Amino acid sequence: MGLLDSLQKDMVAAMKAKDKNRLKTVRMLKAAVQNEQISVGHDLTPDEEVGVLSRELKQRKDSLEESKAAGRDDSVQELEGEIAVVQGYMPAQLSADDVKAVVEETIKAVGATSKADFGKVMGAVMPKLKGKADGKLINATVKELLG
Structure with missing residues (x-):
């Protein structure tokens, strides 16, 4: 099962569970993967999928640092949740x-x-x-x- 299939399945599960934050993050990830597919003109390889996930994770980590510096606690909690969701799709990281x-x-x-x-x-x-x-x-x- 590819990443898009996994994201679709998780999106439905999040809808059923009424988990709005997870649903929002999964939708953003799915859109990012689909946009990358369109821009390269073919189905993404697993390495390309990891590249998209890495880019999304980096964006959220950068936003988290900025939110912490600005003292925006509401945004910090939301971003930490998004980071946890994105990391769930990433391959195991090396120590x-x-x-x-x-x-x-x-x-x-x-x-x-x-x-x-x-x-x-x-x-x-x-x-x-x-x-x-x-x-x-x-x-x-x-x-x-x-x-």
């Missing part, structure tokens, strides 16, 4: 230790020795970890290991 192991392996493969090689390492490691780990965690891990 910080797993990310560190992949980054260390990549640093050795690239032959990086200093912070000047940061771009090389990020360019090599991001395709390996895309959708499997948070970009900020990867970035911080690379900086820590190179610095």
